[in-house]
Amino acid sequence: MPDKEKKQGTNISRRNFLKGVGTGTVAATVAPSVLIGSEKAADAQAGDAVANATIQLNINGKSYQIEVEARTTLLTVLRDGIDTSGSNIDLTGAKLICDRGECGGCTVMVDGKSVYACMMLAIDAQGKQITTVEGLADGDDLHPVQEAFVQHDALMCGFCTPGFIVSSAALLNENSKPTVEEIKVGLSGNTCRCGTYPFIFDAVKTASRKS
Amino acid sequence: MASWGEASESRLIGKRVTRLSGKDKVTGKAKYTFDINEPGMLYGRILRSETPHATVMGIDLSEAEALPGVKAVIPLIEVGNKLRYQGQEIAAVAAETDDIAKDAIRLIYVDLEELPHVVTEADAMAADAPQIREDWAGNQSEPNIREDGDINAGFAEAAVDVEATYHTPVQTHVCLETHGHVAKWEDDQNLTVWASTQGVFGVRNDFAQHFELPANQVRVITEHMGGGFGSKFGPGTEGRTAVELARITGKAVKLMLTRKAEHLVAGNRPSMTQSVRAGATRDGRLIAYDMKGYGTGGISSGAGFTGPYVYHVPNSRAERVNVAVNAGNQRAMRAPGHPQGAFAMDSLMDELAEKLGMNPLEFRRINDPNEVRQAQYTLGAQEIGWHRRNSVPGSGTGVEKRGIGLGSGQWGGGGGRGTEARVTINADGTVEAVTGTQDIGTGVRTVIAMIVAEEFGLETTDVRVKVGDSQPGLPSGGSGGSQTTPSVAPVIKTAAAAAKQKLFERIAPLLEAPVGDLRVGTGTIYVVSDRTKTITWKQAAGQLGMESISEGGTWEEDLRQNGAAGTQFAEVEIDTQTGAIRVVKIVAVQDCGLAINRLTTESQINGGVIMGLGQALLEERFMDPVTGRMLNANLEDYKVPGTFEIPEIKSIVFDTHRKVTGVGEPPCIPTPGAIANAVYNAIGVRIRSLPITPDKILDALAEKA
Numbered sequence: 068m069p070d071k072e073k074k075q076g077t078n079i080s081r082r083n084f085l086k087g088v089g090t091g092t093v094a095a096t097v098a099p100s101v102l103i104g105s106e107k108a109a110d111a112q113a114g115d116a117v118a119n120a121t122i123q124l125n126i127n128g129k130s131y132q133i134e135v136e137a138r139t140t141l142l143t144v145l146r147d148g149i150d151t152s153g154s155n156i157d158l159t160g161a162k163l164i165c166d167r168g169e170c171g172g173c174t175v176m177v178d179g180k181s182v183y184a185c186m187m188l189a190i191d192a193q194g195k196q197i198t199t200v201e202g203l204a205d206g207d208d209l210h211p212v213q214e215a216f217v218q219h220d221a222l223m224c225g226f227c228t229p230g231f232i233v234s235s236a237a238l239l240n241e242n243s244k245p246t247v248e249e250i251k252v253g254l255s256g257n258t259c260r261c262g263t264y265p266f267i268f269d270a271v272k273t274a275s276r277k278s
Numbered sequence: 279m280a281s282w283g284e285a286s287e288s289r290l291i292g293k294r295v296t297r298l299s300g301k302d303k304v305t306g307k308a309k310y311t312f313d314i315n316e317p318g319m320l321y322g323r324i325l326r327s328e329t330p331h332a333t334v335m336g337i338d339l340s341e342a343e344a345l346p347g348v349k350a351v352i353p354l355i356e357v358g359n360k361l362r363y364q365g366q367e368i369a370a371v372a373a374e375t376d377d378i379a380k381d382a383i384r385l386i387y388v389d390l391e392e393l394p395h396v397v398t399e400a401d402a403m404a405a406d407a408p409q410i411r412e413d414w415a416g417n418q419s420e421p422n423i424r425e426d427g428d429i430n431a432g433f434a435e436a437a438v439d440v441e442a443t444y445h446t447p448v449q450t451h452v453c454l455e456t457h458g459h460v461a462k463w464e465d466d467q468n469l470t471v472w473a474s475t476q477g478v479f480g481v482r483n484d485f486a487q488h489f490e491l492p493a494n495q496v497r498v499i500t501e502h503m504g505g506g507f508g509s510k511f512g513p514g515t516e517g518r519t520a521v522e523l524a525r526i527t528g529k530a531v532k533l534m535l536t537r538k539a540e541h542l543v544a545g546n547r548p549s550m551t552q553s554v555r556a557g558a559t560r561d562g563r564l565i566a567y568d569m570k571g572y573g574t575g576g577i578s579s580g581a582g583f584t585g586p587y588v589y590h591v592p593n594s595r596a597e598r599v600n601v602a603v604n605a606g607n608q609r610a611m612r613a614p615g616h617p618q619g620a621f622a623m624d625s626l627m628d629e630l631a632e633k634l635g636m637n638p639l640e641f642r643r644i645n646d647p648n649e650v651r652q653a654q655y656t657l658g659a660q661e662i663g664w665h666r667r668n669s670v671p672g673s674g675t676g677v678e679k680r681g682i683g684l685g686s687g688q689w690g691g692g693g694g695r696g697t698e699a700r701v702t703i704n705a706d707g708t709v710e711a712v713t714g715t716q717d718i719g720t721g722v723r724t725v726i727a728m729i730v731a732e733e734f735g736l737e738t739t740d741v742r743v744k745v746g747d748s749q750p751g752l753p754s755g756g757s758g759g760s761q762t763t764p765s766v767a768p769v770i771k772t773a774a775a776a777a778k779q780k781l782f783e784r785i786a787p788l789l790e791a792p793v794g795d796l797r798v799g800t801g802t803i804y805v806v807s808d809r810t811k812t813i814t815w816k817q818a819a820g821q822l823g824m825e826s827i828s829e830g831g832t833w834e835e836d837l838r839q840n841g842a843a844g845t846q847f848a849e850v851e852i853d854t855q856t857g858a859i860r861v862v863k864i865v866a867v868q869d870c871g872l873a874i875n876r877l878t879t880e881s882q883i884n885g886g887v888i889m890g891l892g893q894a895l896l897e898e899r900f901m902d903p904v905t906g907r908m909l910n911a912n913l914e915d916y917k918v919p920g921t922f923e924i925p926e927i928k929s930i931v932f933d934t935h936r937k938v939t940g941v942g943e944p945p946c947i948p949t950p951g952a953i954a955n956a957v958y959n960a961i962g963v964r965i966r967s968l969p970i971t972p973d974k975i976l977d978a979l980a981e982k983a
């Protein structure tokens with residue numbers, strides 16, 4: 068067993084930590100604290116049977132090589148993926164909010180159409196043009212939708228905003244002059260808890276006049 | 279006496295200014311806690327109980343430990359202790375990827391001895407219910423009783439009375455960024471934590487105490503955060519677990535709650551069930567009120583609600599108890615206790631008015647002692663077209679029936695002491711404002727920049743604002759109670775005024791004028807008695823040479839005011855064949871004191887109305903009595919408002935004075951009552967239980983027929 072006292076810099080004991088997490092007062096034995104040592108992990112690695120694949124993705128006009136598991140979603144690659152050159156992709160604009168295709172927080176464009184990145188496997192995104200919220204602006208020039216969102220204050224906490232921006236841009240790609248009803252339909256796959264909808268509708272209207 | 283000056287003198291204060299963080303938020307550059315990627319960072323996950331009530335007999339972590347990529351596994355409950363609700367923490371892992379962490383969680387084995395549970399208030403209060411809270415006989419707290427006047431005398435005087443039972447279910451906050459942290463130990467004694475929190479300094483102090491560190495060796499950063507609504511004040515078990523996992527692995531650890539856990543353990547708005555009897559005199563005076571009610575805040579207490587509310591009742595009695603159930607703890611949720619109480623009270627008011635044969639608006643005018651709201655009634659009634667309502671409820675013809683109703687609310691939002699801030703003028707003319715508050719989405723950064731820019735004659739974009747970091751050691755309170763702006767704004771204002779005064783002192787000799795004669799223009803400083811004497815802001819700051827001016831501020835009572843009255847009018851349309859309810863329009867007249875930024879204030883009113891609409895029509899936590907689990911712990915079955923539900927909203931910033939009042943919470947209060955009353959006006963049958971769903975409408979219509 069590796070030395071579990073190794074990181075005891077603050078002198079806090081396991082016992083005290085447990086007390087603090089509010090689990091009550093009944094005295095009992097505590098399962099031992101566990102720090103997995105490198106040997107143990109290496110042993111287990113030998114039996115590792117998960118098949119990984121290296122794929123190539125085109126994101127915001129840039130090509131990335133990434134090692135993925137079959138189950139890895141496009142969203143995971145964008146946010147947490149590491150290029151084979153060792154650099155983080157770090158496109159964290161798209162958010163994981165519901166993890167099941169309900170909220171639109173993870174919306175990106177795949178070949179110009181809006182897609183829930185949490186519902187798409189990374190391997191299925193090969194050979195396609197992926198555009199994230201980070202890829203919409205042209206340098207310092209914001210996309211008309213982005214500009215209109217700022218102008219109308221169509222965001223509060225802003226956590227849902229990247230998803231709404233991409234969905235709105237995709238909507239305008241298909242319908243450059245949507246009515247409010249069409250905007251509601253076009254953005255019905257996105258959720259905002261802060262309640263920015265009225266100003267989002269205004270913003271998309273404004274953007275549609277510009278584009 | 280400190281003042282914000284007259285509206286006519288203001289260049290920025292009270293105007294519509296787009297928020298400073300807007301560009302970062304629309305381009306995806308804004309980094310939330312969830313977006314922090316530290317080199318070598320591990321991913322934390324928590325194993326949670328699926329059983330609502332059980333004793334832990336054993337935990338086996340060994341298989342999880344053996345999984346490649348897993349770096350630490352720790353128990354979060356001691357064997358022998360009890361789990362008291364679904365979602366309670368059992369163990370945690372840290373692994374190289376989130377997927378591995380997910381796999382590892384599945385490899386933890388827990389031996390439980392199940393105990394009988396109760397998850398509904400009715401089951402908990404039943405005579406044969408299992409005792410789930412040792413300190414509460416019959417799973418109920420001691421009643422909280424409030425009495426005023428003499429209810430018997432009051433009812434004796436009443437010409438009419440109404441008896442009714444109103445219910446609102448448990449709601450969850452549904453923060454889109456789940457509760458979470460990224461923890462990183464710089465060394466044994468220095469901890470940095472990115473936290474999705476409404477209270478940077480509170481979280482810092484919690485970690486310092488828990489991990490036995492001096493407070494100034496803990497740095498908490500919240501640059502942006504994705505919604506809290508009252509549920510994100512402390513670090514919670516998940517925060518402490520992230521720090522502990524980081525400590526034992528020596529790596530940065532990110533631990534965000536899953537969507538499911540967010541529903542289960544990250545707080546909720548308690549339920550309310552109240553049986554109330556109220557009476558009024560023939561001339562329309564509310565004279566007696568007698569209410570008995572209960573609510574559940576899960577296994578914890580805190581299920582209070584208001585009542586009587588807003589309107590004056592000389593004789594009242596209110597008795598409330600908390601009921602314990604095996605479910606996650608409540609936490610403050612946007613105007614805690616108010617929307618529930620307001621829904622019941624405004625429904626009751628309309629029921630009484632009808633018995634009196636009185637227009638509900640007139641009935642309120644007689645009984646509402648608040649002058650601000652009296653003025654709001656007039657304005658709101660005009661905006662909605664109150665005369666269009668059905669004078670006989672349900673009398674509209676056709677399949678689709680429309681109705682109009684109103685509701686009211688009241689909040690404090692006066693802010694308080696405890697904020698420290700610094701405003702700095704550098705020799706190159708740049709300006710900084712720093713304080714330890716946090717921007718939870720209300721736009722406090724922009725408000726700070728506007729105040730400083732107004733004081734200095736600059737643009738908001740000229741001011742660099744730093745908030746959401748405990749590092750400079752300039753504390754501010756948590757963002758709760760609608761207190762942020764009224765707590766922060768006065769301190770920023772006085773700090774900026776002090777810095778300006780210092781700058782004036784430096785340049786007065788240069789301009790050959792007394793300090794008192796200097797004024798700021800737009801990007802300039804000039805002498806009021808001789809306008810030819812003027813220099814640019816940059817030139818003035820240039821006089822500082824190698825120095826800079828940096829001043830703190832004080833909280834001035836005169837710059838803020840407590841008390842935010844609001845009223846809302848709703849128009850709905852009901853399809854009497856399907857029961858579908860569409861809110862057509864809401865007029866929200868909200869007292870905001872001095873709204874520093876009208877644009878972001880309107881955003882907040884819209885947001886409050888929409889959250890209130892969710893409570894009125896959609897939101898409910900469903901518990902399965904048999905398994906004791908929440909049935910809709912996701913975003914598919916737990917409905918929050920989406921684009922289709924959004925009516926036309928007319929948010930009216932009703933500014934009655936030039937003092938700052940916070941407005942984050944109050945706009946969600948009147949909405950459910952206004953909608954419920956509009957539904958009644960449309961169909962002539964009253965739904966006394968939220969959310970008002972199509973099935974309830976159809977049942978009510980069938981009963982009426």
Ligand code: FES
Nearest residue numbers: 164168170171185
């Ligand atoms: S996270 Fe993908 S739709 Fe919600």
Ligand code: FES
Nearest residue numbers: 223225259260261
């Ligand atoms: S702005 Fe906060 S969730 Fe949409």
